[in-house]
Amino acid sequence: MAMTLTDDQNMLRDTARDFMASEAPVTHFRKFRDMGCKDGFSHGLWKQFAELGFTGILIPEADGGMGMGQIEAGIVLEEIGRNLSPSPFLTTSVAAVEALKLADKAMRDRWFPGILAGETVIGIAIEEGVKHRPEKIACVATRSGNGFKLTGQKQFVVQGASSDMLIVAARTAGAVGETAGLTLFAVDKDAAGLSMEAARLVDSAVAAHVKLDGVQVDADAVIGEVDGGWAVLSKILDAGRVGAAAEMVGVGTGAMDMTFEYLKTRKQFDRVIGEFQALQHRAAHLYGEMEGARSIVLKAQSLMDEGHAKAELYVAAAKAKAGLACNLSVREGVQMHGGIGMTDEYDIGLYMKRDRSLNEFFGDAYYHADRVATMNGY
Amino acid sequence: MSDRETFRAEARAWLEENCPAEMRIPAKGDEDVCWGGRNFVFQSEAQKVWLERCVAKGYTVPDWPKAYGGAGLSPQETKILRQEMAKLGCRSPLNSFGIWMLGPALLKFGTEEQKVHYMGQIARGEIRWCQGYSEPGSGSDLVSMQTFGEDKGDHWVVNGQKIWTSYADKADWIFCLVRTDKTNKYQGISFLLFDMETAGVSTKPIKLISGNSPFCETFFDNVVVPKHQIVGEINRGWDVAKYLLGHEREMISGMGGDGGVTSIGAAMKATLAEESVLRAQMALFDVDNLTFRAHGERFMDEWKTGKAHPAYSNLMKYVGTELNKKRNELVMSIGGSQALEWESERANGGSKARNWLRTKANSIEGGTSEVMLNVVSKRILEMPGG
Numbered sequence: 001m002a003m004t005l006t007d008d009q010n011m012l013r014d015t016a017r018d019f020m021a022s023e024a025p026v027t028h029f030r031k032f033r034d035m036g037c038k039d040g041f042s043h044g045l046w047k048q049f050a051e052l053g054f055t056g057i058l059i060p061e062a063d064g065g066m067g068m069g070q071i072e073a074g075i076v077l078e079e080i081g082r083n084l085s086p087s088p089f090l091t092t093s094v095a096a097v098e099a100l101k102l103a104d105k106a107m108r109d110r111w112f113p114g115i116l117a118g119e120t121v122i123g124i125a126i127e128e129g130v131k132h133r134p135e136k137i138a139c140v141a142t143r144s145g146n147g148f149k150l151t152g153q154k155q156f157v158v159q160g161a162s163s164d165m166l167i168v169a170a171r172t173a174g175a176v177g178e179t180a181g182l183t184l185f186a187v188d189k190d191a192a193g194l195s196m197e198a199a200r201l202v203d204s205a206v207a208a209h210v211k212l213d214g215v216q217v218d219a220d221a222v223i224g225e226v227d228g229g230w231a232v233l234s235k236i237l238d239a240g241r242v243g244a245a246a247e248m249v250g251v252g253t254g255a256m257d258m259t260f261e262y263l264k265t266r267k268q269f270d271r272v273i274g275e276f277q278a279l280q281h282r283a284a285h286l287y288g289e290m291e292g293a294r295s296i297v298l299k300a301q302s303l304m305d306e307g308h309a310k311a312e313l314y315v316a317a318a319k320a321k322a323g324l325a326c327n328l329s330v331r332e333g334v335q336m337h338g339g340i341g342m343t344d345e346y347d348i349g350l351y352m353k354r355d356r357s358l359n360e361f362f363g364d365a366y367y368h369a370d371r372v373a374t375m376n377g378y
Numbered sequence: 379m380s381d382r383e384t385f386r387a388e389a390r391a392w393l394e395e396n397c398p399a400e401m402r403i404p405a406k407g408d409e410d411v412c413w414g415g416r417n418f419v420f421q422s423e424a425q426k427v428w429l430e431r432c433v434a435k436g437y438t439v440p441d442w443p444k445a446y447g448g449a450g451l452s453p454q455e456t457k458i459l460r461q462e463m464a465k466l467g468c469r470s471p472l473n474s475f476g477i478w479m480l481g482p483a484l485l486k487f488g489t490e491e492q493k494v495h496y497m498g499q500i501a502r503g504e505i506r507w508c509q510g511y512s513e514p515g516s517g518s519d520l521v522s523m524q525t526f527g528e529d530k531g532d533h534w535v536v537n538g539q540k541i542w543t544s545y546a547d548k549a550d551w552i553f554c555l556v557r558t559d560k561t562n563k564y565q566g567i568s569f570l571l572f573d574m575e576t577a578g579v580s581t582k583p584i585k586l587i588s589g590n591s592p593f594c595e596t597f598f599d600n601v602v603v604p605k606h607q608i609v610g611e612i613n614r615g616w617d618v619a620k621y622l623l624g625h626e627r628e629m630i631s632g633m634g635g636d637g638g639v640t641s642i643g644a645a646m647k648a649t650l651a652e653e654s655v656l657r658a659q660m661a662l663f664d665v666d667n668l669t670f671r672a673h674g675e676r677f678m679d680e681w682k683t684g685k686a687h688p689a690y691s692n693l694m695k696y697v698g699t700e701l702n703k704k705r706n707e708l709v710m711s712i713g714g715s716q717a718l719e720w721e722s723e724r725a726n727g728g729s730k731a732r733n734w735l736r737t738k739a740n741s742i743e744g745g746t747s748e749v750m751l752n753v754v755s756k757r758i759l760e761m762p763g764g
Contacts, residue, residue, distance in 0.1 A: 003676035004683060260759055275763030280755035281748070287759060288697050292669040299672035317668040324665075365665075366658075372668070373661035377644035378651070 024085035040206040041086035050118025069305035074246030081250020096122035098239040123163035125154040132363035141170035160208025161198040182229035245322035252326030255351040293325035323365035398424035415506025432471035447501025476500030510554030546594035569615035588735035689757035696750035699740035
């Protein structure tokens, strides 16, 4: 496959770009941040996403969606990143949809229509510690009645308290640290024994600390196979990671463009500061890093869409590289803006906060570089 | 089967049948590489046969037109052929500055006669070319070059000196920037071609920190060059040179990483298992290496469809050469004291140390990293200032 966008993909990008820029620019983000919105996003905007078909971009056509792939989802995510548009797109339409695609028809019929309509939000409850360690899941699900009883805790469940359903990874067999013996469950927000404490994050997103105190679920709440949840979890993780990477390409590019614009207008010593070679070289280096990140993210997306055996390696490298490049972009952004880069009034700092969250989401650059090493045999 | 898959099957079958087994194992060093030319001595019958078969098929320059010695393949077909060659481990049949640099310049600026004559020679591996650009006083500021060709009616008489001429002592012909008008800096340079055996041409190898001498000083003392041996118009050689530098940067940028996505870490597993910080550095390098491969692939796909920025090869050159330097630093660290050995057989004649030192030139030759960053900043990012 050629590493260039097709005409259809370019059209989608234009649509997404125009839409985010007009309906969900940074001012939209600020508005919801400043009103202290408990969800951290606008339900109205989520409905608008649905009207454009974005919410069902990865849902198969047979289930009423657009049946597209990771490249297309990434195109939308890049524009979300560029505008800091707050939405449940990454968790619900990317990560959760990838899991539900492996679920039986009854469960797909239960959740896909709400996602397609922009009415349903789904939280991903995987993390248990402060760092991403999906194989270290200790939350347990024991057989009980017609189904299972879930006990444990989850952290960093983005938009968890705003969700209609949580996808919970729990251990039905095996020891902590093993990938075998995990099972994924669809847990309704109103389930008895489920409690959540919402916490606002540095980027104004809201994530939940989740407690599962003997939450009873029926057998039909299982997504995929009992004890074989790693297959489903892998889908969530790969899609979530490459999706977060795509969003970081957007965040990093947005911050970079803003910074370059500033270099071309800010005057000191009677000169536009972009004339200074010390800044020009750093700008050019940053551009190279962002271009590299854009390339490997596209490569990882296309390998995933092809079902290529190397996809996992490239997804890890893409999450790592996008994280490093986006982080460089926001750090250079604040520094090159100087004093005003430190002000809340100026947007560059908002990009720095968003980068920090996205870097942590589904594993940071160091975690993924470590996986690249392991997959490369050392 | 699609046309693409048909072509892939055909290319695969042709390679299986025609590429000798000895040419499917990696070259050990520079001396194993076929550079062609009048004085080239084939290292094996297999090397000779592989070149001859590729020449007959047009596969030394697969994307050149058939009339000029190529196979007339489309960019897509060329990519497939290279993929199939890589899968079988086929060596390049012919390495040549003629293929990488002069050929593309001739294709754009040469006369029909020049294309048939010179490109045909290049495709067949008959003439080995070198490039005369830098001078002792003109490195990054190349356009300040002084080597002068005095107009004598039907010929020029060239006097001056070039430096960093790659393999000038082994080359048959040179493509050379010569000042033909001292009053005009940019529009006073011509792009001339001449035989290195012409009276008045002499070369002197330069010994590098690697102990090897891939570069020469090249001297011109009243060298006669006929007027028809010019590419493009008189005094417009800078246009040709700039175009060609783009190709050189593209070529050098390909040197980053390890020619593929195979990690060098796997072979060093035992060392890395005990060196956690080094392993971490290697891991971050692998992330960059995979990134650069994807970046290169995307760049080539965009370049060939005319979507890439014309100055983009400068960025690739910068990223690729810096990556290659980093790679060789890691190779040295992982190799430890054995990698320090300069001559022994067990250290393959000091190949790791020599390669490591050689790569330091990557970010100097063909435009320094600093010049690349200047170009990216001004031409792609459109930063202000002169």
